[in-house]
Amino acid sequence: MTPTADARAAAERAARQHYGRLLSWLAWQWRDIAGAEDALGEAFARALVRWPADGVPDAPQAWLLAVARRELLLAARRQRLADDPALRVLFPTDADASPAPQAVPDERLRLMFVCAHPAIAADVRSALMLQVVLGLDAARVASAFLVKPEAMGKRLSRAKAKIKETGIRFDEPEARELPERVAAVLEAVYGAYTLHWGDVDDAARGQLADEALYLAELVAAHLPRQPEALGLAALLGLCEARRAASRDARGAFVPLDEQDPACWNAALEQRANASLARAAALASPGPYQLEACIQAAHMHGRRTGAAPWDAIATLYAALLQLAPSVGARIGQAVAVARSTNDPAAGLALLDALDTAQVAQHQPWWAARAHLLAAQGRHVEAIEAYGRALALTAQPALRDWLAGRLAAQADVKADAQADAQSRMSAR
């Protein structure tokens, strides 16, 4: 690798690893998200110029922070604010010359609460958190929320301006506000996690999912008395524990019921189950906890060789009472089909869903194909697999769906050949 490419790679690594933490710290100190973003952006840009010449510093994070702080100070001076004693405190000191990389406290939770403030429009809170805390660019956030990048950019800058101009508090919310504020934070973290499903590239997906899991565990660690915070950490932990096992050596998709539990991340699974147990002890069920329970039940079933489909169907019923969603209805349909051993019962539940909502929804077509195949309705199963295939861009999942489709075609051809030979024998 050339020195320039090396420095670029180091800067990009530092950006991914430290962006959220650096930005949260700067934004919290300066009470100005947009200003902190500009300063940090400038610091990364300068790193790309300086590092190839001077070498990558021992503590890239501290280097970036020092540069960003100088940038903020320059900007403040330009605004003739530098005489303010509150700002003088922030002038770079000798301690900034070579601070330890871990010297930046984690203020991301604080920033997440600011982003989830009730004075910020609900439809922009999640997007704001994804951009500010996870460092996703506006275009990426926009595509995840299905709006135009310019429109998303406007919404985000308006929110940041409001936070700055009205001096929204960067403190933890008061007790009476806490449930509402926590719910908004959890929704955004979950949003960040579901966002990674759309990523075509396995590596990029992994990074985004890691960040979301990290945030979920961070929120849970800071709010150990909030059962849903624990539930979300458990849910993401259980899903992520299986990520490596969901691809075989050649990168092909492996569904849960064919995975080798020995390939699951045991430490993560254990941590997630411990979170779930702590949540259960607080005796206040919620959607994230129920979804985590469903994942735990599936994994237990895979280990023991007998999935508890009755229990899973019951959990889905409870989930639908608290938080009806298309995803939960699809899960329930499959669980009912398996627990009653009656694919038709599952198909009836799938067909009861609003066509407009599911026609473009890949999991609905895949579930439908699965149940049609179980009924021996090969022609319809082939069509449904084809529709599912057309609705995902992920290569591994596409290959798997194509494999299922081909298998159905084979079964259908066999059945036809069988019927023909029987006809001619007659």
Add this chain to the structure above:
Amino acid sequence: MEFVLTFNQPQAVYDYNYAPATTADGLKPWHLYIEAMMAAGIVRACQALDVHSATRVSVREGKRLVQDGPFADTKDLLGGFVMIDVPSLDDALQWAERAPCSLVGCTEVFALRTPGK
């Protein structure tokens, strides 16, 4: 940080608050509310408005249009405002929440536009 809180409520509430027979009851919560803000030392300005005097002026194609209030397109009528100096929007929202009109109408909170921005 300075904010203006505007107090908005339906006509019927004003009728009750300012009718001679009920005004003592009607305005008591307002007096307590403003006293609390004064005691906190945050009030920069504070004014009740005469809702019945409301007159709307607009100029279109060089012509002045004057409309006597109250206006049919607004359910809650502006009846007063305070300007307060508090550390953050959160504090301002908390004061807004305590305004008597927030129970029947609404209180709107505006940060003052700082010159040069």
